[in-house]
Each structure stands twice: as C-alpha cells, then as structure tokens.
Amino acid sequence: MRIEKSLESTKEKSRSNKKNRRGKKKSMPSSVQKLFDTCKEVFSAGGAGIVPSPGDVERLQLVLDNMKPADVGLNQEMTYFQRMKSKGAPPITYLHLYECDKFSIGIFCLPPSGVIPLHNHPGMTVFSKLLFGSMHIKSYDWADIPCSSDKTLNPSYFQPSGVQLAEVKTDAVFTAPCKPLILYPAAGGNMHCFTAKTSCAVLDVLGPPYNDSEGRHCTYYHDYPYASFSDLHRNGSPTPPHRTCIYA
Numbered sequence: 001m002r003i004e005k006s007l008e009s010t011k012e013k014s015r016s017n018k019k020n021r022r023g024k025k026k027s028m029p030s031s032v033q034k035l036f037d038t039c040k041e042v043f044s045a046g047g048a049g050i051v052p053s054p055g056d057v058e059r060l061q062l063v064l065d066n067m068k069p070a071d072v073g074l075n076q077e078m079t080y081f082q083r084m085k086s087k088g089a090p091p092i093t094y095l096h097l098y099e100c101d102k103f104s105i106g107i108f109c110l111p112p113s114g115v116i117p118l119h120n121h122p123g124m125t126v127f128s129k130l131l132f133g134s135m136h137i138k139s140y141d142w143a144d145i146p147c148s149s150d151k152t153l154n155p156s157y158f159q160p161s162g163v164q165l166a167e168v169k170t171d172a173v174f175t176a177p178c179k180p181l182i183l184y185p186a187a188g189g190n191m192h193c194f195t196a197k198t199s200c201a202v203l204d205v206l207g208p209p210y211n212d213s214e215g216r217h218c219t220y221y222h223d224y225p226y227a228s229f230s231d232l233h234r235n236g237s238p239t240p241p242h243r244t245c246i247y248a
C-alpha cells in the first residue's frame, strides 16, 4: 500500500534527518501523508451512515484544500488527460491510492468531455477535491415527499414503478482551484454526475468505501425531467422546481 509505505519512508527520512542534521527542525510530512493521517483520525469511528463531526469535516476539508496536482505526481500533460482520436466516450482512469474498511482515497483522471455517469454513495460521506481543470457537476438528493391520506397524492401512486423523485442540489461548473465538495449519506447531493469541460483530476475520499458484501454497491441512474412523466400531473399540481425523476 503506497501510503503505508510512504508513512514508513517518511519515518526513515525523519530518522536520517535527525542523524545528519542534528538540531534542525523535523521535516514536514508530505501532503499525501497528511491526508492519510487525517483520514485515519477523522474516520476512526466511521461506518455506514456515520458522518464525521463538523470539526473533523472542516479539518479534512482544509487538508484537501491545500493539495496540488504535484502532491500526487500529476500534471495535465500526462496521457490520462489527453483527448483520444478514437470515437466513443473518452476513457476515465481511476488511480487507487489507498483503501481500508473505514475509508478509501483515489483520483479520477478525465480527458476533456469525459463523463462519470450519475451514481450514488450509499451511507457515505465523500470529499471531492478538483485538483485541476474545469468540470460540470450535477448532483441530487432524494426528494422528501410527505405522505397524504389521499392515495392519488402519495408518491407510490403517481410515480412509475422503479422511479423515484429527486431534487437537484448542484448544477454548476467548477474550476480549480476551488473548495472541496462534500456530500453526505442523505444530503449535499449524494448522487452525482461529473462531466469534464477540460481535462481534469478529482481526488476523492470516501468514508466508508463501497463494499458489496456490506450492501454498499455503486448504483448508476438515469435522470429525466419531472415534467416528462405526464402521469405525475394527474392531480393538477404544478411542476415543482429543481425536481427530477431518477431510476437505476
């Protein structure tokens, strides 16, 4: 595991620095090492649906905010980020940095027009730091629909089977440098879709990570404007703003 190794090499470096440069200040840990150490602390009591405290969220956000492409050995000239001549969707590369049962760290490398389709993060808190480039992000949370005694007003009556109503949380273009985005198990845009406007790299921290055996699958969705389901208007209610129908 690269980060554990880097932890070791940092310790070794620190030891040799002490020997060779006695009296000088200890060397600073690398940004990646700092990220790893902070994640270890922030997600130490983590699990599905467990959100770190606001103080811990802010701490991790700050560490990510200071990270640069060079800290993870990336630059825009690398082949991961080049536009391909072949037809079809440009390939997305995922660079896996670390995973344990509490959290995972990785980087998505997108060439221009690369798309990560709409997907969810069940029970997770996710930090996404755009390291460079410009990216359109559209995110949703499930809409909270109060139940009614009138069955024609209940979601199960007017929603086609398998379709659920969602609310748009974010629909904007982000350009680095910008603050890390944070999503939560039931808020902040737990389902999102990334579209690269230019080549870009996104550093993702997931706590806890996806785990099929624990029921945390990555599900991909299709989204349709609320208005495209005519049955939804049976009761004559107006189209609520920022609402979309989503199905897996």
Ligand SMILES: [Fe+2]
Binding pocket: 119, 121, 192
């Ligand atoms: Fe994601």
